[in-house]
Amino acid sequence: MLKKKKINVAVTGLNAIDSPGPGVPVIRALRDSKLFDVRIIGLSYESLEPGIYMHNIVDKTYQIPLPSAGKATLLERLKYINSIEKLDVIIPNFDAELFNFIKLVDTLKKELKINVFVPTLEQFEERHKSNLPEFGKKHKIKIPKSKLIFNIKEIPALRSEFTYPVVVKGKFYDASIAYSPEQVATYFNKISAKWGLPVIIQQFLHGQEVNVTAIGDGKGNTIGAVPMRKQYITDKGKAWSGISIDDKNLMNMTRKLIKSTKWRGSMELEIIKTSEGDYYLIEINPRFPAWVYLAVGCGQNHPEALINLAMGGKVEPFKKYDIGKLFVRYSWDMIVNLDEFEKISTLGEL
Amino acid sequence: MKLKKNLALSDSGFVFDPSTGDSFSTNPIGLEIIRMLKEGKTADDIKSQIIKTYMTDDVSFEKDYYDFVNMLSKHNLVEGVEKEKN
Numbered sequence: 001m002l003k004k005k006k007i008n009v010a011v012t013g014l015n016a017i018d019s020p021g022p023g024v025p026v027i028r029a030l031r032d033s034k035l036f037d038v039r040i041i042g043l044s045y046e047s048l049e050p051g052i053y054m055h056n057i058v059d060k061t062y063q064i065p066l067p068s069a070g071k072a073t074l075l076e077r078l079k080y081i082n083s084i085e086k087l088d089v090i091i092p093n094f095d096a097e098l099f100n101f102i103k104l105v106d107t108l109k110k111e112l113k114i115n116v117f118v119p120t121l122e123q124f125e126e127r128h129k130s131n132l133p134e135f136g137k138k139h140k141i142k143i144p145k146s147k148l149i150f151n152i153k154e155i156p157a158l159r160s161e162f163t164y165p166v167v168v169k170g171k172f173y174d175a176s177i178a179y180s181p182e183q184v185a186t187y188f189n190k191i192s193a194k195w196g197l198p199v200i201i202q203q204f205l206h207g208q209e210v211n212v213t214a215i216g217d218g219k220g221n222t223i224g225a226v227p228m229r230k231q232y233i234t235d236k237g238k239a240w241s242g243i244s245i246d247d248k249n250l251m252n253m254t255r256k257l258i259k260s261t262k263w264r265g266s267m268e269l270e271i272i273k274t275s276e277g278d279y280y281l282i283e284i285n286p287r288f289p290a291w292v293y294l295a296v297g298c299g300q301n302h303p304e305a306l307i308n309l310a311m312g313g314k315v316e317p318f319k320k321y322d323i324g325k326l327f328v329r330y331s332w333d334m335i336v337n338l339d340e341f342e343k344i345s346t347l348g349e350l
Numbered sequence: 351m352k353l354k355k356n357l358a359l360s361d362s363g364f365v366f367d368p369s370t371g372d373s374f375s376t377n378p379i380g381l382e383i384i385r386m387l388k389e390g391k392t393a394d395d396i397k398s399q400i401i402k403t404y405m406t407d408d409v410s411f412e413k414d415y416y417d418f419v420n421m422l423s424k425h426n427l428v429e430g431v432e433k434e435k436n
Contacts, residue, residue, distance in 0.1 A: 208370065228371075229370065229371035231371065242371075243371040244371075245368055245369060245370060245371040246356060246368035246369050247369050247370075323368045324358065324366055324368055324371075
């Protein structure tokens with residue numbers, strides 16, 4: 001039997017909450033790996049991220065500075081963590097932190113010998129929600145009609161360009177469906193206060209939302225892809241259960257997009273399939289989705305493949321996946337002693 | 351009318367459409383009809399089979415059959431409803 005290689009992997013996104021980060025499922029995938037024997041170092045931002053206290057999932061956790069502190073502060077903290085943990089790979093799992101990690105890819109490799117397999121800055125920037133229409137044109141992919149607005153005064157004129165309902169989106173997170181200009185104004189105020197400007201107005205499309213978790217090798221090859229349809233959706237729009245589906249058009253679209261962008265690393269595609277059978281890309285998340293463990297259940301361990309790619313291994317593309325596999329998420333109350341909460345809150349380590 | 355080729359049927363009457371993730375349940379006669387449709391049997395073949403096996407007449411069969419087939423079509427279980435893309 002092949003002896004597993006021992007490696008130390010740092011993972012963010014330990015917030016296994018109602019709008020979950022992908023950290024815990026990514027770690028579960030790595031713990032299932034047939035190639036690697038992993039020691040998991042959790043990187044957290046807040047003291048109540050549940051993954052911090054899941055000691056069968058995370059071996060040790062360190063707090064890291066918020067993305068707004070910048071890459072230099074992050075690098076200093078990572079140097080400290082690395083001096084103790086000798087990290088081999090870091091898997092960032094938040095959109096908001098990716099910019100700093102992308103900027104640090106070379107430094108981390110050269111100075112600390114840490115591998116990070118993330119999209120390039122160009123890939124990261126061009127798939128931003130606000131850049132999506134241009135992205136669609138460049139890569140010949142259908143995108144719903146969209147417009148950026150910067151001022152509430154622009155709302156009345158939307159009627160001439162869009163048919164209600166429309167989707168009002170923040171530049172990073174949040175999306176609400178508005179059925180009237182008054183509702184657009186309400187969501188504009190709410191979203192711009194939280195995420196800043198511009199706010200994106202997107203034509204609402206009637207159809208079925210389907211999602212794909214995928215991984216590209218950075219040379220245009222799709223290493224793996226599993227499409228899923230949400231079965232149960234929370235009031236935050238998150239999938240609480242979903243099922244793997246067999247949709248060749250969706251797989252073709254994914255492969256085409258990865259080939260065209262030469263995507264490097266993990267991604268989640270959010271797509272609307274209309275009743276006419278057209279596929280519209282509504283979002284690209286440049287990281288694993290929180291439901292990535294479904295891919296493992298379907299026979300494609302994407303986080304393991306990502307580690308392999310990060311460490312320069314030869315990775316063969318997955319050729320198949322199980323169709324009709326479901327994930328059903330659940331919540332679980334852990335009992336945590338105060339001293340653990342105290343340690344992570346005051347020392348920044350647990 | 352052709353049913354989607356890849357529909358998965360179980361003996362309990364559970365029908366799974368792998369292309370959309372939709373699932374349905376049907377009663378034993380519905381399952382029997384779906385199986386015959388999957389085998390490529392025509393409406394006339396199905397009618398004679400059902401009338402031979404169950405106590406029903408032409409008119410009742412046709413009414414119920416076309417209701418059922420319309421329902422299959424409405425739920426996108428029929429071949430050719432979706433276009434091949436790319």
